[in-house]
Amino acid sequence: MVSALTQIYNHLMALALPNSCPCCHAALSPHHGGGLCPPCYAKLPWWNMGMILAPQLHRLIDSYAAPCLYELPLRPLLLQFKFSDATHLSAILARLLLPVVPRHLPNSLIIPVPSHAARLRWRTYSHTVLLARQLSQLSGIPQHSVALRRVQGGLPQAELTRAQRLKLSGSSFAANPLIIHGNNIILIDDILTTGTTAKACTLALKRAGAAQVHVRTVAYTRPE
Ligand SMILES: [Zn+2]
Secondary structure (H helix, E strand, C coil), X not given: CXXXXXXXXXXXXXXXXXXXXXXXXXXXXXXXHHHCCHHHHHCCCECCCCCCCCCCCCCCCCEEECCEECCCCHHHHHHHHHHCCCCCHHHHHHHHHHHHCCCCCCCEEEEECCCCHHHHHHCCCCHHHHHHHHHHHHHCCCECCCCEEEXXXXXXXXXXXXXXXXXXXXXXXXXXXXXXCCCEEEEEEEEECCCHHHHHHHHHHHHCCXXXXXXXXXXXXXXX
């Protein structure tokens, strides 16, 4: 119920402020900076891989990239998107992701990391599915939101410690070979922290016959 009321509130706010920056609420022209005002867009924590190296991920992950680091002013936007029904942010976040998405892979398919079942019981939406749909519209690459699914219970990642997350096995996901086999998968998530979820999804996708798996997230959490 709270979730539905929050969605109605956000919708009304969006109608009341159709052209405002989600970071600072300043009025802006519809074509400015991918949905953010120019000063907020300029302040985004772009990831300079020359300064902060890419993480060492599992060898079956063919590539990884993210446009930004998980830092201000992006961090509150991602939290609103994931936990506070700010579904309208999917368009802005997909536009940030677009430049790092491989555009000329044959047989490519966008697959979102599945949201946790426990979260979906409280939320009316899957934030990663919204992101994948927007990215598919922008890139022209098809997406499939149920080809990869979670097959084990347990707590959502945000409620686990870093050590607990590292212990999670690759068997917590299953992929449908009828959809995945022979395709080059672009696996989409909001944030990459330890890489454990990306690894588990990649193992499931490769077991189902994926030719390549390219992981893309909006933000990367640099190690402390
Ligand atoms: Zn702003």
